Amino acid sequence: MQSTPKKIAVTGAAGQICYSLLFRLANGDLYGKSQPIELRLLDLPQAQDAVRGVVMELEDCAFPLLHNIVMTDDPRQAFEGVDAAFLVGSRPRSKGMERRDLLAANAEIFKVQGRAINEVAGRRAKILVVGNPANTNASILIANAPDFNPRQVSSMIRLDHNRALTQLARKAACGVGDIDKLVVWGNHSPTMFADWTYATAAGRPLSETIADDHWYKEVLIPEIARRGTAIIEARGASSAASAANAAIDQMRDWMHGTDGRWTSMAVISQGQYGIPEGLVCGVPVMCEDGDYSVVEGLDLDGFQKSKLDKTIEELVGERDALS
Numbered sequence: 001m002q003s004t005p006k007k008i009a010v011t012g013a014a015g016q017i018c019y020s021l022l023f024r025l026a027n028g029d030l031y032g033k034s035q036p037i038e039l040r041l042l043d044l045p046q047a048q049d050a051v052r053g054v055v056m057e058l059e060d061c062a063f064p065l066l067h068n069i070v071m072t073d074d075p076r077q078a079f080e081g082v083d084a085a086f087l088v089g090s091r092p093r094s095k096g097m098e099r100r101d102l103l104a105a106n107a108e109i110f111k112v113q114g115r116a117i118n119e120v121a122g123r124r125a126k127i128l129v130v131g132n133p134a135n136t137n138a139s140i141l142i143a144n145a146p147d148f149n150p151r152q153v154s155s156m157i158r159l160d161h162n163r164a165l166t167q168l169a170r171k172a173a174c175g176v177g178d179i180d181k182l183v184v185w186g187n188h189s190p191t192m193f194a195d196w197t198y199a200t201a202a203g204r205p206l207s208e209t210i211a212d213d214h215w216y217k218e219v220l221i222p223e224i225a226r227r228g229t230a231i232i233e234a235r236g237a238s239s240a241a242s243a244a245n246a247a248i249d250q251m252r253d254w255m256h257g258t259d260g261r262w263t264s265m266a267v268i269s270q271g272q273y274g275i276p277e278g279l280v281c282g283v284p285v286m287c288e289d290g291d292y293s294v295v296e297g298l299d300l301d302g303f304q305k306s307k308l309d310k311t312i313e314e315l316v317g318e319r320d321a322l323s
């Protein structure tokens with residue numbers, strides 16, 4: 001007998017990221033190949049025709065695990081009793097636009113959705129915020145969902161983590177899967193800090209294997225920080241398939257565990273590493289039994305502290321700009 005379908009809400013269903021994400025979810029890439037799912041697709045009233053087109057395509061794939069699809073423009077209907085939610089829907093950045101321009105426009109969306117999640121989402125639901133500015137949107141959502149456990153909310157920093165994995169693996173001539181203990185700290189923005197201090201490949205420190213501090217500080221860190229912008233410049237639109245892939249990676253690790261390995265997640269701070277409580281900030285975590293734990297007690301040197309301070313300062317600025 002098949003188990004009860006898992007209910008997954010996805011917002012921004014007519015958008016670019018969802019045009020990849022929904023098909024991956026329906027294929028079983030999150031819950032595995034024996035778990036049926038129901039998709040709850042939320043988008044604006046004016047996007048419902050486009051959502052209908054996506055639904056027709058989902059139907060035409062004949063995914064065996066996809067038991068039901070609900071289309072709606074009502075957040076309460078979308079989040080009612082869900083097991084997981086991908087909050088993708090928001091306005092993306094276009095050429096020449098900085099993330100701060102998005103702050104006010106997108107804050108309102110996450111207030112409304114936070115209230116709806118507070119009222120109707122399953123208490124163990126995992127909520128992943130993808131829509132930018134993702135960290136601050138997640139903080140706004142948490143502030144508007146006082147009865148919902150803030151540890152059940154995270155924002156996506158995994159795309160930056162994956163981007164750094166590939167660049168490091170290339171430089172070290174190893175496989176991406178060989179690398180552990182990479183950290184991306186902070187805001188999903190150009191102030192983020194891809195930190196190789198603890199990273200190893202096949203057990204050996206990557207900083208020793210690569211032995212090129214100039215490349216680390218002057219090439220890797222800025223390239224990862226500006227990668228989103230470089231993709232917008234090249235494609236004329238922000239990253240989509242890689243963002244969808246990272247969203248599934250982050251949610252899957254959170255649900256199913258990391259087997260003792262580190263990954264990066266943006267989660268609500270409890271004051272670790274001097275990150276003010278309540279900010280949603282990228283930190284190293286390990287996941288087990290459907291929960292994450294922040295890797296604590298790392299010694300940060302002056303360079304690390306200055307990079308972390310800069311990204312924290314930006315997060316505080318975003319928070320203050322909206323209060």
Ligand SMILES: NC(=O)c1ccc[n+]([C@@H]2O[C@H](COP(=O)([O-])OP(=O)(O)OC[C@H]3O[C@@H](n4cnc5c(N)ncnc54)[C@H](O)[C@@H]3O)[C@@H](O)[C@H]2O)c1
Nearest residue numbers: 012014015016017043089090091092130131132156159243
């Ligand atoms: N965190 C990350 O690493 C990361 C990476 C890439 C993109 N993003 C962000 O993801 C977001 C979506 O990107 P995209 O390329 O899919 O954008 P898109 O413009 O193609 O799609 C956005 C969709 O959201 C919908 N939407 C807007 N307001 C909504 C609301 N209140 N409720 C439900 N749906 C709503 C729109 O109608 C549209 O269908 C953007 O904010 C983008 O900047 C984040």
Ligand SMILES: O=C(O)C[C@H](O)C(=O)O
Nearest residue numbers: 093132227228229238239
């Ligand atoms: O930077 C952006 O606006 C796009 C996205 O967040 C990305 O990292 O690709």
